Amino acid sequence: MQQPARFRKTLLSVLIGALGIAQAAGAANMAPGAPGAAPFWSYSGKTGIGTSYEQYEDGQYSPQAATGEVSKVWFSLARGVVTETMFGLIHEAQLREMQLVIQGPDFLDLEAQDTDSEIHYLSVDDQGRPTSLAYKIVNRDRQGRYEIEKHIFTDPDADSLVIRVIFRSQEPGIQAYVHIDPAIGNDGSGDSAFVDGQALYAREGETTLVVKASRPLEQPTVGFAGVSDGLTDLKDGKLENRYDSTGDAAGNVTMLARLPLAGSETTLDLVVGFGKNRQQADRAADATLARGYAEVLAHYNGEGEAIGWRDYLASLSGLPAMYAQSADNGKLLNVSAMVLKAQEDKSNAGALIASLSNPWGETVPAESGTTGYKAVWPRDFYQCAMALLALGDRQTPQVAFEYLKKVQVSEATSLTQGDTSAYIHEQKQEGKTEDAGPGATGWFLQKTHVDGEIEWVGVQLDQTAMPIMLGK
Numbered sequence: 001m002q003q004p005a006r007f008r009k010t011l012l013s014v015l016i017g018a019l020g021i022a023q024a025a026g027a028a029n030m031a032p033g034a035p036g037a038a039p040f041w042s043y044s045g046k047t048g049i050g051t052s053y054e055q056y057e058d059g060q061y062s063p064q065a066a067t068g069e070v071s072k073v074w075f076s077l078a079r080g081v082v083t084e085t086m087f088g089l090i091h092e093a094q095l096r097e098m099q100l101v102i103q104g105p106d107f108l109d110l111e112a113q114d115t116d117s118e119i120h121y122l123s124v125d126d127q128g129r130p131t132s133l134a135y136k137i138v139n140r141d142r143q144g145r146y147e148i149e150k151h152i153f154t155d156p157d158a159d160s161l162v163i164r165v166i167f168r169s170q171e172p173g174i175q176a177y178v179h180i181d182p183a184i185g186n187d188g189s190g191d192s193a194f195v196d197g198q199a200l201y202a203r204e205g206e207t208t209l210v211v212k213a214s215r216p217l218e219q220p221t222v223g224f225a226g227v228s229d230g231l232t233d234l235k236d237g238k239l240e241n242r243y244d245s246t247g248d249a250a251g252n253v254t255m256l257a258r259l260p261l262a263g264s265e266t267t268l269d270l271v272v273g274f275g276k277n278r279q280q281a282d283r284a285a286d287a288t289l290a291r292g293y294a295e296v297l298a299h300y301n302g303e304g305e306a307i308g309w310r311d312y313l314a315s316l317s318g319l320p321a322m323y324a325q326s327a328d329n330g331k332l333l334n335v336s337a338m339v340l341k342a343q344e345d346k347s348n349a350g351a352l353i354a355s356l357s358n359p360w361g362e363t364v365p366a367e368s369g370t371t372g373y374k375a376v377w378p379r380d381f382y383q384c385a386m387a388l389l390a391l392g393d394r395q396t397p398q399v400a401f402e403y404l405k406k407v408q409v410s411e412a413t414s415l416t417q418g419d420t421s422a423y424i425h426e427q428k429q430e431g432k433t434e435d436a437g438p439g440a441t442g443w444f445l446q447k448t449h450v451d452g453e454i455e456w457v458g459v460q461l462d463q464t465a466m467p468i469m470l471g472k
Contacts, residue, residue: 031243033227035251039188041361041372042084042097047119048077049356050133051342052156052300053309059399061346072346073154073274075161076356080117080139082152084183084361087159087209087274089450090345090353091374094209094274096183096366100148100165101234101256102141103175108234110179111148115139121335122151123301123310129323129334132301132309133342145171153300155291156308158284161272164293168265177239178217178270179231180255182209186369193222193253194245199285200255201278208281214269214289217257222246230256269293309338317392337391340384344396350403351450352396354380375455376407378444382466397470404467406452407445415457 051074054061061070074086081099086092099111109115117139121130134153141147146169154161167176182202184191193202198216202209211217221242223229231254233239239258246253259268273285288296302308313319316337323330345351358364358372381404385397443464447456 029242029244030247031223031228031245031253033224034246034249035189036224036229036254037226037252039096039183039225039252039366041093041183041188041358041364041366041370043078044357044359044361044372046076046078046083046357048133048135048152049339049342050075050077050135050153051346052154053302053307053312053338053341054156054346055307056349056395056399059402060349069157069159070346071154071156071159073159073161074342074356075152075154077119077135077137077152079112080115080119080137081112082161082163084356084358085161085272086356086374088207088276089347090343090351090356091371091449092186093183094185094207095161095272096181096188098163098178098180098272100139100167100259101177101179101231102146102148103177103234104145104171105173109141111139115141115148122153122297127329129329129331130338131313131334133338134297134300134309145169146174146176148176151293151297153297155284155288155296156299156306157291157296158287159274159280160284160288162288162293162296163270163272165259165268165270166265167259167261167268169261170264174261176259176261177230177234177256178211178259180211180272181225182253182255183366184209188252188366189368190250191253192246192248192250193255195220195222195243198257200257201281202253202255203278204250206277208275208278210273210278210281210285211255211257212271212273212285212289213259214271215260218260220255220257222253222255224249225252225254229254312341313337315393318390319392322391337388337393340388340391341393341396343384344400345450348403348406348450348452350396350399350401351376351406352381352384352400353450371449371455376448376450377446378404378407378463378467379460382470385470401467401470404444404470407448408467409441409443409445411441413441413445413454415454 052071054070076083083097084093085095087094102109120136122134122136123132125131137150139148149166151164182191184204184207190204191202200211221230223243271285271288273281275281299306300308302310326333343353353374354377355373385400389397444467446458446463
């Protein structure tokens with residue numbers, strides 16, 4: 001039936017008004033304060049690192065060898081919380097830090113600063129020797145008001161990190177929040193963030209990180225660090241300003257959401273999914289949540305038919321004899337073997353890095369990307385490969401030796417690809433070309449990314465001699 005003109009006009013006015021209110025709400029829901037506080041990396045004194053164990057296929061990592069996806073996620077732990085977490089290449093940090101924030105009637109605690117922390121391994125043998133790089137962290141409030149237990153590992157079949165949180169408290173009025181500080185693209189300055197449903201997203205370009213949970217997170221919000229983020233609000237006493245997006249502006253963003261606590265003990269699984277785009281990140285997180293904690297952890301450990309860290313330790317022929325020579329019956333020996341293996345890139349098999357950390361990290365600006373120690377130094381590379389060989393790993397040192405061709409200087413090497421070092425300066429002083437060609441060939445570059453990109457150029461005896469010794 002044809003409506004009267006006055007009715008149509010009134011309806012149009014209502015719709016326009018509603019649209020204006022929605023637009024105003026959307027504008028108010030955009031976090032201000034870009035680019036936020038200056039970003040830094042996290043504390044370099046790591047108490048644990050982890051990644052899934054994967055098998056080789058003809059000297060490379062492939063889905064065929066893994067009978068599924070090859071997970072390319074690494075994490076580190078410091079001060080009781082998750083710190084730099086890498087996705088893609090082993091030096092490409094995507095997450096700077098992830099911790100709980102505890103709010104009570106008259107206090108606000110940051111997990112990394114205000115609790116006493118202890119760390120254990122989730123999987124041990126009958127002698128107490130760790131058999132997996134899956135961790136149990138217990139952080140206790142110094143006043144005894146709450147306790148946080150976390151189980152941390154990655155999904156061998158997806159690019160995702162699993163954090164089971166068990167929160168215990170008898171105190172009324174306590175709330176727990178998860179605070180996420182992304183560093184997408186290996187820096188903390190060019191990120192954006194948004195909320196969709198009960199999930200939190202951060203991205204730079206197309207690379208995306210998503211945080212989801214086994215039960216819906218509450219009051220999710222994003223903002224610019226130190227200005228409009230949820231943690232800044234909580235420090236002022238109350239989470240009053242919630243934002244759905246940081247908009248088109250890029251900067252140092254953080255994300256926060258309240259955990260759905262129930263009673264004196266709450267168990268919740270948090271999953272961080274990574275991808276080259278949002279769809280991939282969502283698929284990774286959703287697949288891990290669908291498989292569930294028990295199945296994913298069993299695969300990571302190598303229980304039953306699954307291939308995991310227990311299988312790697314079982315392959316090390318040198319371990320049994322070394323147990324008797326150790327002061328702790330091989331506990332540290334097992335951990336050392338797994339940590340050495342975990343520090344290998346999975347896109348460039350055999351690329352053994354020096355350490356999964358940034359030296360003096362909390363003092364190092366994160367405005368631009370840095371590899372820190374997450375790079376190939378031939379001298380450290382050699383020590384790692386030889387230690388694995390001594391443990392009885394016959395595959396990794398062979399694959400590592402084949403990898404060395406990627407960082408060996410040839411006629412095609414352009415030394416100006418890397419840092420302008422004293423070596424290049426000397427070449428220019430001697431009248432050599434602006435391109436700073438390699439001169440003598442066959443030596444090994446001082447420091448490179450795992451894909452062979454030159455970072456530092458210098459010539460030291462150990463960086464050339466040690467790879468030769470590995471070949472012998």
